[in-house]
Amino acid sequence: MKITNDILYVGVNDHDVDLFEGHYIVPEGMAYNSYVIKSGKTAVMDSVDEHFADEWIGKVKEAAGSPDYFIVQHMEPDHSGSVKKFMDAFPETTIVSSQKAFNMMANFFEGEDFADRRLAVTEGDTLDLEGHTLAFVTAPMVHWPEVIMTYDATDKVLFSADAFGRFGALDTIGYTNEEDDDWACEARRYYFGIVGKYGPQTQAVLKKAAGLDIEKICALHGPILVKDLGYHLGLYDTWSKYEPESKGVLIAYTSVYGHTKKAVEMLAELLEAKGVPTVEVTDLARSDMAEAVEDAFRYDTVVFATTTFNNSIFPFMREFIESLTERSYQNRRLAFIENGSWAPQAAKIMKGMFEGSKNMTYCDDNVKILSALNDQSRAQVEALAEEIAAAYK
Numbered sequence: 001m002k003i004t005n006d007i008l009y010v011g012v013n014d015h016d017v018d019l020f021e022g023h024y025i026v027p028e029g030m031a032y033n034s035y036v037i038k039s040g041k042t043a044v045m046d047s048v049d050e051h052f053a054d055e056w057i058g059k060v061k062e063a064a065g066s067p068d069y070f071i072v073q074h075m076e077p078d079h080s081g082s083v084k085k086f087m088d089a090f091p092e093t094t095i096v097s098s099q100k101a102f103n104m105m106a107n108f109f110e111g112e113d114f115a116d117r118r119l120a121v122t123e124g125d126t127l128d129l130e131g132h133t134l135a136f137v138t139a140p141m142v143h144w145p146e147v148i149m150t151y152d153a154t155d156k157v158l159f160s161a162d163a164f165g166r167f168g169a170l171d172t173i174g175y176t177n178e179e180d181d182d183w184a185c186e187a188r189r190y191y192f193g194i195v196g197k198y199g200p201q202t203q204a205v206l207k208k209a210a211g212l213d214i215e216k217i218c219a220l221h222g223p224i225l226v227k228d229l230g231y232h233l234g235l236y237d238t239w240s241k242y243e244p245e246s247k248g249v250l251i252a253y254t255s256v257y258g259h260t261k262k263a264v265e266m267l268a269e270l271l272e273a274k275g276v277p278t279v280e281v282t283d284l285a286r287s288d289m290a291e292a293v294e295d296a297f298r299y300d301t302v303v304f305a306t307t308t309f310n311n312s313i314f315p316f317m318r319e320f321i322e323s324l325t326e327r328s329y330q331n332r333r334l335a336f337i338e339n340g341s342w343a344p345q346a347a348k349i350m351k352g353m354f355e356g357s358k359n360m361t362y363c364d365d366n367v368k369i370l371s372a373l374n375d376q377s378r379a380q381v382e383a384l385a386e387e388i389a390a391a392y393k
């Protein structure tokens with residue numbers, strides 16, 4: 001597939017992976033993107049997961065013959081797994097990467113760091129392809145330390161490594177964002193799951209990108225972004241500043257016997273009736289945790305509802321809150337619903353878990369349920385709904 005006259009797509013689609021990065025469900029599969037730049041000299045951008053090495057090398061041969069340069073932007077094995085096989089298949093090719101990536105190669109490939117045919121690059125270095133000039137931009141901790149991005153000023157293309165990636169195989173979701181109508185949802189789940197901890201580092205790269213004239217973004221996952229770049233860059237800006245993207249409420253809950261769930265359903269109905277723009281409800285024991293994390297970052301208000309469990313909180317709620325705080329969750333309004341049959345303490349424990357979080361506001365009207373809803377706790381749910389909804393009027 002052609003991206004520009006000189007840039008070709010040579011990536012692969014993975015429909016066999018059960019959990020991406022051993023962690024994330026990928027119902028639409030996954031793509032490992034790779035590109036060929038054909039100029040006076042030919043360059044290949046990144047490799048693919050090792051299970052697809054032969055298929056990918058075949059595509060590279062067809063598109064580029066014997067390439068002059070092989071640029072490795074990121075050493076995560078879904079992109080670097082076929083580096084060694086590539087270098088064996090193309091003994092004349094020079095490998096181009098950051099010094100940190102070469103250090104990692106030695107560890108991934110039993111001491112092999114291609115010392116006799118490599119070129120280490122860093123911020124501001126350029127590579128002349130005789131027709132295209134590539135400029136390298138370091139992107140440390142977006143989301144590994146060795147990452148570089150590459151800008152082709154001739155075709156105004158940014159090769160963005162894992163940034164702007166999305167879950168999904170391209171033969172399912174589309175090869176460009178002209179065909180993909182659901183980029184934000186799966187890109188958001190990808191960003192907050194995988195990159196979200198590194199907001200300041202992402203901000204630093206966005207500032208560098210702002211100085212470039214970019215017409216297309218070629219990420220290592222997801223479709224090639226060929227239109228509406230302002231929209232995609234804007235979302236990355238919002239996400240990496242930890243700002244809410246949408247007005248609305250996420251109610252995340254766990255419930256063993258269903259009484260906490262009843263309170264959650266009552267609250268959701270009241271919020272909708274009072275005209276809150278969006279109300280999302282998620283059962284943390286039964287839904288994708290990464291989707292819940294994504295929604296918590298998306299909306300401005302989150303209600304946490306759980307049972308007291310062995311003097312603590314239900315395990316899925318603990319995992320959820322830890323997933324947020326370890327990603328520097330901040331700038332949100334929070335409320336708590338607790339349940340307990342003899343000594344409810346879930347609200348205190350949940351609030352305590354956000355002690356180190358910046359710029360949180362807390363609703364005054366939390367809900368305490370003693371085993372099952374009664375008039376007193378129903379009144380608390382109503383008061384909480386009123387308080388939450390008031391902010392949207």
Ligand SMILES: Cc1cc2nc3c(=O)[nH]c(=O)nc-3n(C[C@H](O)[C@H](O)[C@H](O)COP(=O)(O)O)c2cc1C
Pocket residue numbers: 254255256257258259260261307308309310311312339340341342343344345370371372
């Ligand atoms: C394994 C287990 C441990 C529990 N530990 C506590 C506890 O430490 N303190 C307490 O007040 N209630 C405790 N409970 C009771 C639940 O918090 C209580 O039954 C609650 O109403 C369940 O809400 P649900 O109907 O939404 O599941 C425990 C329940 C279970 C099943």
